[in-house]
Amino acid sequence: MSDAKQNTVQNGPLRHFLQFRDFSREEIEYLLDRARLIKDKFKRYQPHHTLHDRTLAMVFEKASTRTRVSFEAGMYQLGGSVIHLTSSNSQLGRSEPIEDTARVVSRMVDLVMIRTFEQTRIERFAAHSRVPVINGLTNEYHPCQILADIFTYIEYRGSIEGKTVAWIGDANNMAYTWLQAAEILGFTLHVSGPEGYRLDPKLTGQVGPNVLREFDDPMEAARGAHLVTTDVWTSMGFEAENEERRKAFADWCVDADMMAQADPEAIFMHCLPAHRGEEVSGDVIDGPQSVVWDEAENRMHVQKALMEFLLLGKQ
Ligand code: CP
Ligand code: NVA
Numbered sequence: 073m074s075d076a077k078q079n080t081v082q083n084g085p086l087r088h089f090l091q092f093r094d095f096s097r098e099e100i101e102y103l104l105d106r107a108r109l110i111k112d113k114f115k116r117y118q119p120h121h122t123l124h125d126r127t128l129a130m131v132f133e134k135a136s137t138r139t140r141v142s143f144e145a146g147m148y149q150l151g152g153s154v155i156h157l158t159s160s161n162s163q164l165g166r167s168e169p170i171e172d173t174a175r176v177v178s179r180m181v182d183l184v185m186i187r188t189f190e191q192t193r194i195e196r197f198a199a200h201s202r203v204p205v206i207n208g209l210t211n212e213y214h215p216c217q218i219l220a221d222i223f224t225y226i227e228y229r230g231s232i233e234g235k236t237v238a239w240i241g242d243a244n245n246m247a248y249t250w251l252q253a254a255e256i257l258g259f260t261l262h263v264s265g266p267e268g269y270r271l272d273p274k275l276t277g278q279v280g281p282n283v284l285r286e287f288d289d290p291m292e293a294a295r296g297a298h299l300v301t302t303d304v305w306t307s308m309g310f311e312a313e314n315e316e317r318r319k320a321f322a323d324w325c326v327d328a329d330m331m332a333q334a335d336p337e338a339i340f341m342h343c344l345p346a347h348r349g350e351e352v353s354g355d356v357i358d359g360p361q362s363v364v365w366d367e368a369e370n371r372m373h374v375q376k377a378l379m380e381f382l383l384l385g386k387q
Pocket of ligand 1: 136140209343344345
């Protein structure tokens, strides 16, 4: 009898952001433009309460600092409110099926953000949700982070189209999301990682050299790049492989020599948290080419645009 609350885009289909390619190029460009306006208002202390009375549930099955703070602060700034769930403070940790959690939570809130393990888990949640679901990181993808990274690149250097992004390190959730972004937005991704930690061709599918080029030598991958970026050698959920990975990744540290291979105007990004002396040297992450603090702040601005878009459509 009871139908879904009228809390999605009026008369529009239910949309989720489970991976970067869930949105078209035109929609990504809209979000980036909207985030610029939202950030500008935030900096001027101008209220922007477009989600007054709306509630976001955040479900964390892995740890977080940036994702939690950016979604929580962002939703309050939009005039809404937030509920924070984790595996240990909810029935998820006591084996309540994800489908049942989705059915229940999505009757009471307007929007859900989830950080979890397998992509199939967030897909199962979304399939049983009455409200939009946002991927706050899975083993496979981290689309909100790449949205923020591209917004940050544009702030510093203008359009990313035709540019080269060098991914140095593990073929993880960030790398696969960068690849989707390269296909959609028209830039080239250089990837270099040690054997055993490279992109899986079964997952990348057929991609041309304008989109993806893989290198054995990280110095080659960095050559001429406009953006050099990396991430931890061991992502959340893979901690048992830590020692093995430390040995395998020893030559995949973004240091000053590697940055010197890149374009003279190149910038450095890292989604954070970072391990100085492992995937990046202290002088690079704390140096003049690094934009990591703006990158982290921009999570909040792009996610405000994203939440607004999923609930209200284009404004
Ligand atoms: N970059 C990122 O998602 O950070 P957290 O793990 O702190 O949320
Ligand atoms: N690749 C990292 C990103 C953390 C924000 C992880 O999944 O742990």
